[in-house]
Amino acid sequence: MGATRARIAIDAMGGDYAPTEIVAGALRAREELGVEVLLVGDPQQIKPVPHQNRLDQIAIIPAEGTVEMHEEPLSAIKRKPKASINVAMDLVKQKQADAVVSAGHSGAAMAAALLRLGRLRGIDRPAIGAVLPTMIASKPVLILDVGANVDCRPKFLEQFALMGTVYSQYVLGITAPKVGLLNIGEEESKGNDLAVRTYQLLKENKQISFIGNAEGRDVLSGRFDVIVCDGFAGNVLLKFAEAVGEVAIQILREELPQGLHGHIGTALLKSNLKRIKQRIDHAEHGGGLLLGVAGVCIISHGSSQAPSIFNAIRLAKEAIDNRVLERIQSQNRGVNLEVKDQGSEVRG
Amino acid sequence: MGATRARIAIDAMGGDYAPTEIVAGALRAREELGVEVLLVGDPQQIKPVPHQNRLDQIAIIPAEGTVEMHEEPLSAIKRKPKASINVAMDLVKQKQADAVVSAGHSGAAMAAALLRLGRLRGIDRPAIGAVLPTMIASKPVLILDVGANVDCRPKFLEQFALMGTVYSQYVLGITAPKVGLLNIGEEESKGNDLAVRTYQLLKENKQISFIGNAEGRDVLSGRFDVIVCDGFAGNVLLKFAEAVGEVAIQILREELPQGLHGHIGTALLKSNLKRIKQRIDHAEHGGGLLLGVAGVCIISHGSSQAPSIFNAIRLAKEAIDNRVLERIQSQNRGVNLEVKDQGSEVRG
Numbered sequence: 001m002g003a004t005r006a007r008i009a010i011d012a013m014g015g016d017y018a019p020t021e022i023v024a025g026a027l028r029a030r031e032e033l034g035v036e037v038l039l040v041g042d043p044q045q046i047k048p049v050p051h052q053n054r055l056d057q058i059a060i061i062p063a064e065g066t067v068e069m070h071e072e073p074l075s076a077i078k079r080k081p082k083a084s085i086n087v088a089m090d091l092v093k094q095k096q097a098d099a100v101v102s103a104g105h106s107g108a109a110m111a112a113a114l115l116r117l118g119r120l121r122g123i124d125r126p127a128i129g130a131v132l133p134t135m136i137a138s139k140p141v142l143i144l145d146v147g148a149n150v151d152c153r154p155k156f157l158e159q160f161a162l163m164g165t166v167y168s169q170y171v172l173g174i175t176a177p178k179v180g181l182l183n184i185g186e187e188e189s190k191g192n193d194l195a196v197r198t199y200q201l202l203k204e205n206k207q208i209s210f211i212g213n214a215e216g217r218d219v220l221s222g223r224f225d226v227i228v229c230d231g232f233a234g235n236v237l238l239k240f241a242e243a244v245g246e247v248a249i250q251i252l253r254e255e256l257p258q259g260l261h262g263h264i265g266t267a268l269l270k271s272n273l274k275r276i277k278q279r280i281d282h283a284e285h286g287g288g289l290l291l292g293v294a295g296v297c298i299i300s301h302g303s304s305q306a307p308s309i310f311n312a313i314r315l316a317k318e319a320i321d322n323r324v325l326e327r328i329q330s331q332n333r334g335v336n337l338e339v340k341d342q343g344s345e346v347r348g
Numbered sequence: 349m350g351a352t353r354a355r356i357a358i359d360a361m362g363g364d365y366a367p368t369e370i371v372a373g374a375l376r377a378r379e380e381l382g383v384e385v386l387l388v389g390d391p392q393q394i395k396p397v398p399h400q401n402r403l404d405q406i407a408i409i410p411a412e413g414t415v416e417m418h419e420e421p422l423s424a425i426k427r428k429p430k431a432s433i434n435v436a437m438d439l440v441k442q443k444q445a446d447a448v449v450s451a452g453h454s455g456a457a458m459a460a461a462l463l464r465l466g467r468l469r470g471i472d473r474p475a476i477g478a479v480l481p482t483m484i485a486s487k488p489v490l491i492l493d494v495g496a497n498v499d500c501r502p503k504f505l506e507q508f509a510l511m512g513t514v515y516s517q518y519v520l521g522i523t524a525p526k527v528g529l530l531n532i533g534e535e536e537s538k539g540n541d542l543a544v545r546t547y548q549l550l551k552e553n554k555q556i557s558f559i560g561n562a563e564g565r566d567v568l569s570g571r572f573d574v575i576v577c578d579g580f581a582g583n584v585l586l587k588f589a590e591a592v593g594e595v596a597i598q599i600l601r602e603e604l605p606q607g608l609h610g611h612i613g614t615a616l617l618k619s620n621l622k623r624i625k626q627r628i629d630h631a632e633h634g635g636g637l638l639l640g641v642a643g644v645c646i647i648s649h650g651s652s653q654a655p656s657i658f659n660a661i662r663l664a665k666e667a668i669d670n671r672v673l674e675r676i677q678s679q680n681r682g683v684n685l686e687v688k689d690q691g692s693e694v695r696g
């Protein structure tokens with residue numbers, strides 16, 4: 001486990017701050033995490049970034065262009081075989097890299113992963129998982145899907161629960177992760193058609209610890225380790241959660257200076273504010289893992305800067321070191337995880 | 349407008365803190381808002397509440413029992429014709445009251461409203477609207493549906509947009525409310541099947557100011573006055589938003605005492621914390637309006653205490669004074685609102 005250095009292909013051209021911030025995050029990860037990074041993109045744009053002297057020992061894998069945010073992902077991925085995200089995926093396919101990290105067009109990253117790497121056996125639809133902090137500081141919650149599949153069938157959500165359980169257990173280090181179904185009430189009969197039918201599947205599945213419905217108010221309670229939902233509800237929730245952190249900080253800033261001694265308090269609290277922001281900031285959580293494709297793929301925010309990229313690479317390293325893909329496949333075939341621990345179907 | 353005192357039927361038996369807190373909120377509303385309140389419930393339970401001397405001039409309308417939280421709403425409403433929520437609705441039907449406020453089983457309140465009052469003409473499905481504060485202190489956002497209809501068709505959401513526009517304009521006082529469609533991307537092509545089809549209807553409807561998709565991160569931005577969605581996504585979002593306020597306060601409490609001068613700052617900030625809590629607390633917003641039924645119905649949280657009930661009654665008063673029901677029916681028939689201002693189809 002971790003005997004060889006994890007090799008991470010970085011889509012250096014994807015994201016609002018590419019390539020400068022992407023490269024900066026990759027450089028830091030290389031130095032602090034001991035991973036090997038492969039920067040994929042246009043060498044002419046990558047080389048002039050700040051700290052270029054630190055680039056000397058890093059492989060730059062040439063690519064031509066990138067998928068733009070306004071492009072329809074699937075057709076763009078097919079039309080631009082040498083786009084940075086495609087080249088990065090190919091590195092994994094050719095076993096020259098163990099994972100891909102991209103802050104570019106998330107739909108394009110998913111399309112590229114599906115077309116170049118394919119799905120894991122037994123998985124109908126890959127899902128994007130996102131980790132949120134909860135009221136209990138040491139207990140994050142994994143939510144999936146947060147955007148890959150907007151219209152879902154019950155068995156997709158069941159597969160999300162299986163994949164989420166493995167991820168929670170082996171990357172987040174949670175023993176027997178408690179799984180919840182995002183819903184609008186506690187009772188088994190509550191919810192839309194999808195939720196009602198999914199409840200039955202989850203209840204009967206012996207491979208997961210399903211503890212019932214998770215309402216909106218339960219998401220951050222720390223009671224659930226994994227929450228499954230369709231990609232529409234999950235995406236709305238994730239983006240709302242991210243924004244609400246900023247709203248909370250803003251309300252704090254507006255409200256604190258008021259009152260008798262408020263302004264004194266505010267001055268004293270500057271450093272505290274920074275720490276609070278850190279705790280709720282999505283940049284600290286790195287990005288979403290695309291679960292269910294035959295490769296480790298981390299999809300970061302388009303707005304990612306160096307700290308997010310660093311954390312995304314750390315996430316990728318955890319997934320590699322803990323052989324998440326193999327475990328998902330084992331779990332999904334109903335095979336005892338420990339028995340399959342010695343295998344290496346996916347990473348070869 | 350407001351020439352006669354608004355008469356509000358209060359379901360005194362509904363909610364976790366019934367009847368004591370419900371009655372306390374009603375008493376305060378009667379005194380401060382100048383409304384007439386009719387307490388519906390078991391007189392033997394209502395009369396012994398604190399401040400009973402203030403009950404002397406208040407009508408208590410006897411009812412037998414209530415719909416319990418675990419009961420299936422529709423069958424319970426039919427099986428218990430004298431339950432407090434049914435009696436309250438009957439008061440509106442018989443024109444002895446102008447509105448109902450209940451913190452009881454929300455499904456039961458909706459079922460009772462539908463069965464006893466019926467729908468407004470042109471409305472297929474009533475919706476529950478909830479008002480949330482945004483980043484801009486003076487600009488709340490109305491979200492609907494937040495739980496009445498978990499599986500929706502595009503035309504339901506179009507009707508929600510029409511009803512929301514009227515409510516925003518005449519109760520919240522917003523001129524030409526900007527309407528958004530809850531979705532997972534900005535582009536017209538984004539979203540699940542429901543969102544894609546609803547987009548087209550909203551775009552073509554000349555009675556509303558549709559300004560496009562609202563992503564999760566846009567909900568609290570203040571850019572939208574009304575956001576429409578199905579009751580599943582809306583309920584998840586609402587309950588998450590309510591809980592997140594509490595999480596923010598808790599993180600504040602935990603984090604503030606740290607750091608060099610943190611504990612001094614915390615002491616100074618106690619009063620500020622209270623104000624912050626007020627700004628994000630759902631109790632301040634009273635509850636949801638059930639829009640689309642032939643009566644003003646406010647559905648409050650099960651956990652409502654006196655301040656929530658007071659605010660719910662204020663909301664009911666606003667809706668009555670501004671003749672929201674008539675305006676919804678006018679709008680929905682495409683009739684100029686001002687022309688219909690003199691009518692009184694619903695309140696008789």
